[in-house]
Amino acid sequence: MKIVYVLLGLFIIINYGLLQAGVLRRITARVGKRIGVPFYQPYIDLIKNYAIRSQFSHGVMFYLGPVFRLSGGVGIFLFMPLIFGNEIFSNYSMAGDLILIMYFMFIGMLGMALGAGEGGHPYSIIGITRGLSQFTTVEVPFTLAVISIAIQYQTLSITEIVAAQQGGIMHWTLMTNPLATGAAMLSFLGMMMYAPFNVVNAPQENPLGPPTEFHGTFLGMLQTNRVILGVMEAILFMNLFFGGATNWGILFIKAFLIYFYPVFVGAVFPRYRIDQSIRWFLYLPTALGILAIIFI
């Protein structure tokens, strides 16, 4: 029975994510004085990709890469409680806490990187290098923030963290622990890999990049994952810092706003080089994180 609810939740999240992606793409286009794609464009892309029959593979790991990637995304979904107080949509969050989710992010990255690696394309390794490098430093402020809120709430269970934030906006971590929230939100920019931290994606923008390697069904899986992952990360931040959600409506709104924030920032700032972004994360966000721990 659980599985049915979980799948239901997954279905909702995927659809929501696709829509959100479409809407955001349109918004950014408008900001850039372009017309942009229709909001349902992600659906079209997805379906098209899954429909392509011709497949090329470079080997087992190449084949399994997208599986790993999607498993990572879905895994985060599976272990994340979605709606507070709702037994149905708490998924498998009883199997592990916040730490599990933090570490589950690695699985997808690893699988993807391995798959791309077996493709043997130089751009893929460049992208992987950049992604991994940046990711290590992005995690620093986030980890500090997590420690800070763990100290604050004396728990690592997401459900309990959300529970502690109930009772109005003044109980949100945003208010009770603004430093941690600040640090985490800065690192969120890096996690979402929008500008200025999207040099990671640069190889993909190249016509010869990994998207050409991973195509068809593979690409479809990757896209699915990206949709899920984006939303889930937003939900994670929502749960940790913005009081969680007691129903789907609030969840949609909050997730959209949180998701919109890196997009907005990305629309404003130019790209950093990778070594610049590494340093950047280790300065201001990390400092905030440290302060968050000191002043908790």
Add this chain to the structure above:
Amino acid sequence: MVGPIYIIAISLGTAFSLGFFKKANRNISFGLMFFAMAFVTFISGQWLYAFLSHQQETIQIFTAGFKPPFSISLQMGFHEAVFLTMINVLGLLSAIYLFDHLKEKGANMMMVFMLLFMGLNVVVMTRDIFNLFVFLEISSITLVGLIILEKKQDAISSGFKYLIASGIISQILLIGIIAAYYYGGSLFINDMVDSNLLFVKGGSVAVFLILIAVVLELKPFPANGWALDVYQSATPGIGAIVSGAVATTSLFILYKLLPIGGDAWLLPIGITGVISFLGSNFLGINQKNANRILGYSSIGQVGLLMIIMSLSKDLGDKFEFVFFSILISHYLAKAGLFWISGIINKDEIGQWNIIKNKPGLIVLTGVFMLTLLGLPPFPSFYGKWELIMNLAHSGNFTWIAIILLGSFFEAIYLLRWFGKTLMNNENSEELIVKFHKIFPAVISSFLILMFSFLTARWSGLMSVKYFIPFAIALLLFALDFLPVFIKNIMAIATVSWYSYVLIYQTYIPENDILRIIFGFIFLIGAILLLFPGFTFKGKRRGFYPLVILMFSGLAGLIEARTTFQFFFAWEMMTLASYLLIIRGKNAKKTSFSYILFSMAGAFMMFIGFGLAYFETGSISLNALADVLIYANWVYILVAVGFLVKIASLGVHIWLPDSYTEADDDVTPMISSILVKSGVFGLIILMLSMSLKNAASSNIPYILGWIGALSALIGNMLAIYQEDVKKLVAYSSIGIMGYILFGLSMMSHLGWLTAISYSIVHFLYKALLFLAVAGIIYRTKTRNIYEMGGLIKRMPLSFISVLIGIITLAGMPPLVGFAGKWMFYNAVILKGWYFQGAIVFFSGIVAFLYCFKLIHNIFLGPIKDNHRKLKETSVWWLIPQFVLIIGIMIISVYPKIILEPIGLYLSMYFPGEGLVWAGTTASTSLGYWDATQIMMVFAGMFGVIFIILFLMSRKVQVVEQFNIVFQAERPERPETTHYAHNMYAPYNKALGFLAAPFITNSWEFIYESFHAIGDQIRKFYTGNGQTYALHIVMYVVAFYLFINGGF
């Protein structure tokens, strides 16, 4: 029984009658001489036997039929018998060794040779001081004569220096004697001791002159340039005599005459010894000439023995044991080394690698050098232990520090030298070893082994069962001619038997969780890691005895119940691992730094144990808990030894290269098993000390920071490595830092993390190194940029590495995550947020090199020369898959290890453990259900995989892009790997963290030592006159010092 007077009569008679044989066949002369010397040896041995076997009384031999003091008397007591036997045995061996020299030079030199030993014999026995002077002159004249056995210009001029110096010394002695006669009225030593010479004005000066002359005979630093030149220039056979017999005799003179000076002279003698010991060992570091090094070392050892003599009061009834065990080690080993030096016949130690292809000689050299260093199981080890412990008991920590410092200096040059003997040898000069040259050295090494056993038994510290590993190692050594396959089976059988006895029969019934765990890691691990040995062809000479010694050392650590046993096992394991590492082709330099750091750490530990003994008076490990006053010191000192082993930041620089350069199947042993000895040591230490001791509570805090920084720096360095073994090696530093951090948290969860992580680390590090080694075995390269695309060729290895790095990186669902999760909880509960954050950051950094490892080896385009590669040998794969199974079991059901450990720990850390509900573990902070996660993951992965499989039915496998050789030929091989230097941006941003400033600062220290030593030794100008001046200055300075003139 043959009276001792016949020693003299026979020697002199033979020597005088050799004059009849001057023109006769030299073999006859030699035979006569040898027979006489053998008989003399027999006489002394017979007396020794009499003293040992039954209550033989000390006897006096009166010459001329009058009682002393009216005539000269000789004394034969136990001590005399011991020394005489030593001297005469050396004489016999030297005679064999110098056979060709003596034969070439004829009867004259044989007389001289023989009379040298006669002189030494009388010097030992005589109780008349003027007689002592006369026979001392005999021995120095004979020695000068023997120096010219080899006609070298250097030898002649050094003989002249020696003559001048010994002439001055004997004149000083003579003046002292005549004045002592005037003031004391007797030349009989016993009378002189009883008389009140010291209290007569002038009489004390007479005593001073006599004793200073004796001290000068011991060639004290710095008034010893003449002696060093002799050591250097004389043929090494003479060096053996000088350091073995003459120095021994001189020590006996000091022992005999010291009572004249009374207690007031003990301290000055001790200080002289200290200056000699430290000074000459320090200068020895700079030497390159083999015989001169041996000379420095001899002088240093004599200094040590002088120190011991001056501390005889503090050592009490252990004095004899300490003195004798160190003396005999020095005597046998130094002579042996001189003999080997003669065989090799190369001045520079850099050229000693000529023995590279002579395993026998290497073993002998090793035995002698390690004996000098006082490593187990050689006699000096027990001597040093008793020395340090008894000094500690009476609180003489200054002396302890001095002794250990000097020993460390000595270790530096001896070990460097040992390393050089194993250097690769390009020139194929064949070394001819004559039987009569090698024979004495062989005998000497046998004697060392015999005394190892005897001193061990005599010390009462060792029960017979500790010799079982040695017996097995010796057996394997004797069976060294067998092929690897059989020896490997034997080794596995031995370790299996050992682990059966220890773990199954002992620990499991006792339910001693800690020992079960580490027994498992050490021994079961050993069995697994011995499997790849089957892939080796040929004999692998010397490998298996060392392996057995190393593992039995590790087992000994677990077994140890006293600090002695612990230290013994520790040193043995260190030694064996050092020798294993040094077997690697280019491992000489790095094994040197390994052993230096280890020795320094061991010495610290030694002092720590001494301090504990000082306070508690017990050498039981449990007694560490009773240390209160010096708890912090003990804690720090002992911990340093362990920190070296786990390569914590600051003392880590030995590790990467050692791991890298060791043999491919040795590396996993060291990296996954041996380092755990440090962890085990820390656990034992902390369990015994910190928990019950509030005073030491801030040390874990420091250790915690060290651990965190080690984790960071180790991982940071790992990501830039292009050598695959080095990469894994650096990661070990990181992981060990992680474990150290866990332990130093001093909480239930921290320890649970650390201990379980020790197990996990063992599993995946062994797995990774085995996989890597298996790959190296096929690809014949360690450079990561020369690999690539191997996934299709070696899929099984790929799986191993994949599992290994997933575990290492701590990704769910594998068991690595358990560590991370518990860690978070522990850190937050403990409140060590920043250290924890650093450790986390480094954990993420670990992800970088994990990926590099798997990607650059297995993915991407394959190299042309690897296209035909096969999967690695099954012997590499068997242990890998056993380990994988282990990892999987623990991953699915971590409760099986975590729960018992938790129970065990709750004895020490009540509360704050994991609470188990079914398969869910929880703390007050969070929860985690490994089994469920695994199931969810597996299900999800399977579903997604099936979806993909269904949707992409016709997959066409294509080759990768080959972008490498598109147009130009690369100039450097590394540029042919498309992912070379993949973390360049990271280096650009955070490279400063990986700057080798620690290595540089250690090197700076080492270089400074050299520079200082180089300046100091300039005062040995080589001018005989200057040396004479040194002697006179030494006398004056000593006089001023004694009389408070300074």
Add this chain to the structure above:
Amino acid sequence: MVKNAFIFLILIGVAMILVNLFAGFTGNVDLGQIANHYVANGPAEVGSANIVTAVVVTYRGFDTLGEVTILFLSAAIVGFFLKIENTDNTERNLKYTSEILNTASQVLVPIMILFGVYVFINGHLSPGGGFQGGAIIASGLVLMFIAQPKKEIGHKLINIIESISGVGFVLMGLAGVLFAGGFLDNNVIGLGKFGTLFSAGAIPIIYIFVGLKVGSELTGIALSLKENQNEA
């Protein structure tokens, strides 16, 4: 110069030590216990009128053995040392010495040798003994070498005398162990009448050995150095 000044300072230190050594020196008034024993009982125990001889040969005879050994060793080493490398040097460039010296030596040498023998045979009665006698003999022989460079005394002869006397000395010592109180006890044969030539037990015999031995050794040393000198 600075170095010499420094050495001077050091020597002042040595002087200070030596002066301190004799700071308590008052000059003897009486013999010490041991010396007293020697003088008082020496005639009875050893039978030698020359107490120094008694001490040298009997009471401290062991020292003398060592001393002879030292000379023996020096002779051996010097001989060995300087013999090398000029074995094939047959061409000898001899120079002729003056007539007077030549004649004088012919007269003097036998007298000196005789005197030497006298000195060591009478060692127990009058000043002198084996060393002095041996040295005198050696001097005589050396004088002969100077005067008559052609005259040869073979090393071989010297060696044999040296060996025989050395072995004899040791055997006398052993005889003491076997037949009397200990090594080198001169009581192996009767002490004889005090003050006569045939008295003092084995002392004259030992002194003959010592004299021969010292004489041959010293000659040997001189010979080694002399032989060497003729080489171009």
Add this chain to the structure above:
Amino acid sequence: MLNIILAIFLGILIIVLAIMAVLNKNIVVAIIAAGAVSLFASVLYLILAAPDVAMTEAAIGSGLSTIIFFYVLNKINRQNG
């Protein structure tokens, strides 16, 4: 008293000769001076009631050792020329 004066005289002579032996540039003179030191020392021994020592010193110290010195010197000079 006469003995004392003689002893002082000998002593001064010995010391002067010793200094000469050490400082004189000419080695032949130095050797002779050293031999003379021994010779006068043996006279001093006679005054000190040590005829045995006096004989020995005269025969060995001033006699044989001087000769040996000269032998060596001679040999060295020949090699030089």
Add this chain to the structure above:
Amino acid sequence: MMEKLNIQNIGLTVGILVILVGLWGLLTQKNLIKIVIGFALFDTGTHILMVSIGYIKYRTAPILDEAVDIRNAAKLVVDPIPQALVLTAIVIGLGITALMLSYVLKMYQNKKSLEINNYKDLKW
């Protein structure tokens, strides 16, 4: 002052001075033969010292001939022991001097130099 002026003290003083002069020669002279001469002087000085120590005022040599009454000898003769020791020491000294000289000779044969500063091949 005058009572200190006896033969014994003169002997001691001369001995010490000769020792010092000998040492000076040993330590400062650069010529190998002169060094050996210095050593020989050092030796002689020691012997003078030793003989002086055994001396007793107004006594005769320890030879019990007609001049000395045997029964009262202990009151009449000087100490024989230092003399015996000196005898030994003189001979030993000769042996060592001879050895040194032969070394000097050999060194000279090899390098044609009597300068001690030229024999510093071994050092440090």
